[in-house]
Amino acid sequence: MTRSRGDVFEGDDRQYSPTRLHGWLQLVNGSGRVRPELLTRAELAxxxxxELVRHNDRRSVWHANIGPIWTPQLRGLHEDLAEIVESNRHDGDKAKPAALVDAYPGLGKSTAVREYGRTLYREQITLRGETTADGQRRVPVIYIALTGNTHIRGLNAAICRFYGLPTSGDADTLAERAVDAVLSLKTVAFIIDDVHFLAGSRGSSMRMANQLKFLSNVFPVTLIYVGVGVRQRGLLREGFSPEQTLFAQFGRRTTPLTLRPFTVEDEPGRQEWRTLLLTVERQLTLADAYPGMLADDLSDYLYARSTGHFASLMALVNRGCLRAIRNGHERLDSELMNQVKNDAAAEDARTELVAAIEAGLLTSRPSAHQTARRPA
Structure with missing residues (x-):
């Protein structure tokens, strides 16, 4: 909610780091944003x-934070994660199976897993209460993100840093400190993002497997890993060499999950894409927005420019809305969107998709909606 005090206008920017307990609690317990009022051009004038500057500020922060959008991919991932976590009621002497969310960049996997962590945190608080039996704050879920070339000590330090514990000492000291926090605060799940950094640019899959095995042996929680290209490193591979045996052990304890991009090669995929665009366009607060602005008139255009990747799509729409507000255009169309820059990966793939669409070889629009577009 926008905070005003006298002539002070704070807006609704929420700056925090979810890799610290204080910031994670802001994410978990934060209230939903209130959509800014949709004004006509006359009302804006x-x-x-x-008042106009402040209204536009509210619109900008709103467009930058649309979501979560409950796509079929997001719902499916949450169901799979819930099944793994809720079945992990093993005693402390047994290793709990882990989950690995491994997908291409730009599909929203980190956002999706954080949203699951938020849901799980709230469910645990509702079930068991905000405090433990000895009066400490209950912290059911923690979230950490790794950096390049992280070693075991760095892993343990990241966990301690989340809890607000000292990060001095060697790897074993940090591990003991972190385990005490897990047990006393009743943590049931770790979300470990960017797990691919464990191997580092010069590291090996063997070292990564050792570090992940260490986590599962030391911490009595469900580990939810999030990364890019982790399976390609061979971590879930079985074999007979000592290295492959370690991989096989990790593979037997880990369930691979993923998020798929939106594809439009068949009718169900095109319908999914249309549903997503309809959902997004209903959230926009532009004076000249209209039903079908995205889902009909910009469907192929947005697919070509995002390649069906959720993060690329939302960045494009967010920046387009900002430009439309600043220049008074108050709607999205291809002329305005052509001025908006997007991520390099999406732009690199754009030419091929545009050519296929223009040649009639590909369309993102379901057959029932392949009608003449609204004139500009």
Whole structure:
């Protein structure tokens, strides 16, 4: 909610780091944003300069934080994660099976897993209460993100840093400190993002497997790993050499999950894409927005420019809305969107998709909606 105090306007920016307990609690317990009022052009023109600036500020932060959008991919991932976590009621002497969410960049996997962590955290608090039996704060889920070339000590330090514990000492000291926190605060799940950094640019899959095995042996929690290309490193591979045996052990304890991009090669895929665009466009607060602005008139265009990747799509729409507000255009169309820059990966793949669409070899629009587009 926008915070005003006298003539002070704070807006609704929420700056925090979910890799610290204080920031994670802001994410978990934060209230939903209130959508800014949708004003007509006449109503915008009637605002004073100060009122207009503040209204546009509210619109900008709203468009930057649309979501979560409950796509079929997100729902499926949450169901799979819940099944793994809720079945992990093993005693402390047994290793709990882990989950590995491994997908291409730009599909929203980190956002999706954080949202699951938020849901799980709230469910645990509802079930068991905010405090433990000895009066400490209950912290059911923690979230950490790794950096390049992380070693075991760095892993343990990241866990301690999340809890607000000292990060001095060797790897074993940090591990003991972190385990004490897990047990006393009743943590049931770790979300470990960017797990592919464990191998480092010069590291080996063997070292990564050792570190992940260490985590599962030391911490009595469900480990939810998030990364890119982790399976390709061979971590879930079985074999007979000592290295492959370690991989096989990790593979037997880990369930691989993924998020798929939106594809439009068949009718169900095109319908999914249309549903997503309809959902997004209903959230936009542009004076000249209209039903079908995205889902009909910009469907192929947005698919070509995002390649069906959720993060690329949302970045494009967010920046387009900002430009439309700043220049008074108040709607999205291809002329305005052509001025908006997007991520390199999406732009690199754009030319081939545009050619296929223009040649009639590909369309993102379901057959029932392949009608003439609204004139500009």
């Amino acid at each position: 009637a605002l004073s300069t100060r």
